[in-house]
Amino acid sequence: MKRQLISLALTLIATLWLPALAQDSVYQVDDGYTPGERFARYKAEHPELQWPALQFREGQTVEFERPYKSLGSRDLHIDTFFPSAENHNGQAIIFIHGGGWRAGNKSNFYPLANKLAQLGYTVFTPEYRLSIEAQYPAGMQDITDAILWVKSNSEALMIHPQKVAIGGGSSGGQMAALAGYTAHTSLYKSDSHKSDSHSDTSVNAVIDLDGVLDFTTPLALKFENKRKATSAAAMWLGADYEANPARWKEASAATHVNKAAPPTLVISSGQIRFTAGHEAVGQALNQYGIHYEFVALPPTIHTFWLFEPYLSQTTDTIHTFLQRVATQGVPQ
Numbered sequence: 001m002k003r004q005l006i007s008l009a010l011t012l013i014a015t016l017w018l019p020a021l022a023q024d025s026v027y028q029v030d031d032g033y034t035p036g037e038r039f040a041r042y043k044a045e046h047p048e049l050q051w052p053a054l055q056f057r058e059g060q061t062v063e064f065e066r067p068y069k070s071l072g073s074r075d076l077h078i079d080t081f082f083p084s085a086e087n088h089n090g091q092a093i094i095f096i097h098g099g100g101w102r103a104g105n106k107s108n109f110y111p112l113a114n115k116l117a118q119l120g121y122t123v124f125t126p127e128y129r130l131s132i133e134a135q136y137p138a139g140m141q142d143i144t145d146a147i148l149w150v151k152s153n154s155e156a157l158m159i160h161p162q163k164v165a166i167g168g169g170s171s172g173g174q175m176a177a178l179a180g181y182t183a184h185t186s187l188y189k190s191d192s193h194k195s196d197s198h199s200d201t202s203v204n205a206v207i208d209l210d211g212v213l214d215f216t217t218p219l220a221l222k223f224e225n226k227r228k229a230t231s232a233a234a235m236w237l238g239a240d241y242e243a244n245p246a247r248w249k250e251a252s253a254a255t256h257v258n259k260a261a262p263p264t265l266v267i268s269s270g271q272i273r274f275t276a277g278h279e280a281v282g283q284a285l286n287q288y289g290i291h292y293e294f295v296a297l298p299p300t301i302h303t304f305w306l307f308e309p310y311l312s313q314t315t316d317t318i319h320t321f322l323q324r325v326a327t328q329g330v331p332q
Helices: 002-015 021-025 035-042 106-117 138-152 171-181 218-224 232-237 245-250 278-287 310-327
Strands: 061-070 075-082 092-096 122-126 164-169 205-209 264-268 292-296
Touching: 061 138, 075 106, 075 138, 092 106, 092 138, 092 171, 106 122, 106 310, 122 138, 138 164, 138 171, 164 171, 164 310, 171 205, 205 310, 218 232, 232 245, 264 278, 264 310, 278 292
Parallel strands: 092 122, 092 164, 164 205, 205 264, 264 292
Antiparallel strands: 061 075, 075 122
16 A cells, blocks of 8 residues: 555656646647746745645545546546545535636646545546637636536546535636536536536535636726736636626626525635625625635735645635535535
8 A cells, every 4th residue: 555655646746736748739838827936936025835745645546637528639637636435525626727817737736636635525626728728718618517527427436416616726716606606507508518407517615715706896907907908817808808898797706696606715815906806795695695704814925725834724724614514414
């Protein structure tokens, strides 16, 4: 078993936080956002930052690069972190990586996925199309297809199909909340699933790590629309706010909060920029009697979940939140 754990560790280290090598031969990749780049940028200002050390427990397994969606010329892949059998709780979490809708990689969530798997969760990190390859709503359709893949394979994956949470960091947090609040609609379902009565993309929780929840607020527009057509959000949405305000509103999770919305946890870096929309979302959820938590860290780096000590704090906060969700029963 020790040899197996060492082998697993070496495999993970070999692939940790690195873009899939095959991607360069298929489509253009923006590798400007990586944990290494973030660490180098912020370490001097934040000496508390430490690289996470991944440890594996007996019985833990990881499955890399399984195709969950075919786009004809290429597949989209998903990685799965399984808990040990005796520590398994049946709750799944899908994490959407950030990177301004243009960069980043699913491997960015490996450390958090590993820590949560050790607490009994089955954690998925899907690849999706970024704006450099395909603009909105392509990436959102990929995320809903990832949810459907997880649910349709729930028996083999040993999870409860109605206990699937979705989360993400930064732009991934924005996408996670948007997917969670629009599950009752066909807005982001692929054409093959729009008329499918069995295409249930509902989730039992949303976890947003510093993701903007309303693009249309003055606070959000000050930053997300600052460079107009060359802003990251505009490059994803296909237009700046002035050119297509309806699309910016449609892509705002706050617009879609409804009585069937899932319990929601928002963890903030303490940077006000990324809190846009959270108060409106919290008020709307509370009006529907839906559990909402907003946790603000003392001001720190935006991508706090990548490094210690914030990685462990984030893990504990998510675990406590999902335990509260579990006490409310499984959604019907």
